[in-house]
Amino acid sequence: MKVALLSDCYPPRTGGIESQVGDLAAQLVAAGHEVEVFTATAATPVGLGARPPAAEASRPDGVQVHRLDTPLALGLPVNPLALPEARRLLAAGGFDVAHVHMGVVSPFAWDMADLTTDLGLPTALTWHCVLDRAARPLGPMVRRWADRGAVLSAVSGFAAEGVRRAAKGEPVAVLPNGIDPSLWAPPLVEVAPSPLVEVRAPASLETRPVRLVTATRLAPRKRVGALLSVVAAARRRIGPGAMTLDVYGEGPLRRWLEARVSALGLDDVVRLRGRVTRPELAAAWARADGYLSPTRLEAFGIAALEARTAGLPVIARADSGVREVVTDGVSGLLAPDDAGLADALARLVADDTLRTRIAAHNRRIPPAQTWDRVVALAVDEYRRAGA
Numbered sequence: 532m533k534v535a536l537l538s539d540c541y542p543p544r545t546g547g548i549e550s551q552v553g554d555l556a557a558q559l560v561a562a563g564h565e566v567e568v569f570t571a572t573a574a575t576p577v578g579l580g581a582r583p584p585a586a587e588a589s590r591p592d593g594v595q596v597h598r599l600d601t602p603l604a605l606g607l608p609v610n611p612l613a614l615p616e617a618r619r620l621l622a623a624g625g626f627d628v629a630h631v632h633m634g635v636v637s638p639f640a641w642d643m644a645d646l647t648t649d650l651g652l653p654t655a656l657t658w659h660c661v662l663d664r665a666a667r668p669l670g671p672m673v674r675r676w677a678d679r680g681a682v683l684s685a686v687s688g689f690a691a692e693g694v695r696r697a698a699k700g701e702p703v704a705v706l707p708n709g710i711d712p713s714l715w716a717p718p719l720v721e722v723a724p725s726p727l728v729e730v731r732a733p734a735s736l737e738t739r740p741v742r743l744v745t746a747t748r749l750a751p752r753k754r755v756g757a758l759l760s761v762v763a764a765a766r767r768r769i770g771p772g773a774m775t776l777d778v779y780g781e782g783p784l785r786r787w788l789e790a791r792v793s794a795l796g797l798d799d800v801v802r803l804r805g806r807v808t809r810p811e812l813a814a815a816w817a818r819a820d821g822y823l824s825p826t827r828l829e830a831f832g833i834a835a836l837e838a839r840t841a842g843l844p845v846i847a848r849a850d851s852g853v854r855e856v857v858t859d860g861v862s863g864l865l866a867p868d869d870a871g872l873a874d875a876l877a878r879l880v881a882d883d884t885l886r887t888r889i890a891a892h893n894r895r896i897p898p899a900q901t902w903d904r905v906v907a908l909a910v911d912e913y914r915r916a917g918a
Contacts, residue, residue, distance in 0.1 A: 532913060533565040533625060535652075537643040538632040539608040541570035541596070545806070546748070547833050548659045551708050552632055555909065558709065558902045560593040562910075567624065569617060571608040571639040573600040599639075609638055618646055628653045628913040635660045641672065648679035653916035655909075657706050658685040661828040661852070662693030673697040682916045687852035690830040706912055707855070708833050709905035712897050715813050715840040741774045741880045744819040744843070746812060746834040747826070749782030749803075756784075756791065757869055758825040763795045764873035765880065774800065774880045776823065777815065781806045816841035820886060821879055822863075825872060826851055839863065840898055844889035846875050856900065862893050 536556055540549045549572070556566045597620055599613035621629065629647035633640050633656055647654045656676060662669060677683060677698055684704040685691035691703045747753045755778075762776055778788075778801060785803065792801045807815070816822075822838035824847040832853035835845050839856060845863030847853040857863040864875040879886055 532627045532910070533567075534559055534913065535567050535569060535621060535624065535626045535629045535647075536632070537569040537629060537640060537647070539571050539634065539637045539639040541568060541572040541608075543575070544572050544608065547708070547831070548632055548634060551659070551833065554709060554711075554902070555905075556594045558906050559909070562906050564910075566593070567595045567597060567626075569597045569599060569620070569643065571600050571604070571610045571613060572598065573602075573606065573608075574598055611638065611642070613639065614642055614646060617643065618650070621647060621652060622650060626652060628655060628916050630655045630657065630909070630913070633658045633660070635662065635665050635669075644672075644676050644681065648676050648681050651680075653913070654679075654681040655912045655916045656681050656683050657912075658683075658690055658694050658830070659708075660830050661690050662697055663828055666693045666697040670697040670699065674699060674701070677701045680916070682912060684912055686831040687855045689852040689855060704908075704912060704915070706908050707900045707905060708831050708836070709902040710833075710836055710840055710898060710900055711902055712840050714809065715816065715837050717817055717842045717894055740772060741821065741886070742819045743774055743776045743821045743823050743876075743880075744779065744815060744838070745776065745823050746779040746837075747824075748780050749778075749784040749788060751784065753782075754825045754827065755782075755788055758823065759788065759791050759795055759797060759801065761823070761825055761869055761873045761876060762800060763797060764870070765876040766797070766800060768873070768877045769881055771799070774876075776801045777804050777819070778802065779804045779807055779812060779815065812837070813841065816843055819843055820890075821846060823872075823876060824848070824851075824853055825869070826853070829853060832856055835863075836898060836900060839893050842890050842894035844879060844886055844893065846872065846879060848872060856898060862889060862896075864889075 536552055538552045542549055542553045556568055559566050599610055601610045629652045631640050631644045683694055683701055684706040685694050686708050688705050691705055694703045749755050822843040822845045824835050827848055827850055829851035835847055835853045836856040839845050839862050845857045849865040849867055859865040866872040866875045
């Protein structure tokens, strides 16, 4: 099958949609499909989401990338002038299906959805966001694409609810984000006489603080301020010296967060580690004891899934897509609100037995969202679009 993947964002930018579209392209090629990517992301974008140009060289062989960017956008993945060239390439490309990856604000993807459905190209639309209050204003566009034959999906059942409201009755499938467990699995070491036994010594309040981690963009939508408030509330209950929190990621709120950490008296608890590579993140997860996510209205929670795959108990809010990758009391703890999140954090830090049990489950049982399953679901969507 020849597949066109269309997305505003793509590597070398970093983020959820970027990494997922890049990985999906590689996995489709590995499964024997032909893939071309259409994106408004430049090869060397500027700004907070940029990575070194070397990231482009790491893309898998066999994925042709059409970068329909413009310097007028100053590094943003936006180009309203891309339509003529995209139309020419798509019309002449002999594609079996177009797979457009949507966000709440995705002008390039919206243009591409208009274009592929206008061309009569079988089109699958996947939302990587929670539409929430945007469901109503976006409704006419969604229904227009569906009337032209596009099939609709979202990365979680939680996100699909908003797409269904916008589409007013059109069927909406769930096409989750995927993960390669081998990139996140805890390290194995040889321990005689047993071969290759996993070793992760449980943290104990008598030996060292419980090491918590999180990966997020330091931006208001990710509720990083609420993250610090939750940590401060939990610390008041369990006392000083019980835990640390390493925050991985960058964003516009970094300086404000630094000041907020000091204002809350968390200088001995919270460390802002900045942006790191995926292997560096996996190494940090291997040293940690738990993962904390404060997000609401998160469509999926890929970072939480990565942590769960690495064997970490995940503490998160239940009113987000994280609830579809974490089972309360089994692979993590889910809370209805921030007060419950602080309760869950204090409980996990204080209870060695609970933490060890959940970690053992997560190391033993792989997640359901492995790439072989996700690619199969994607191909099902492509066939549904073709039908």
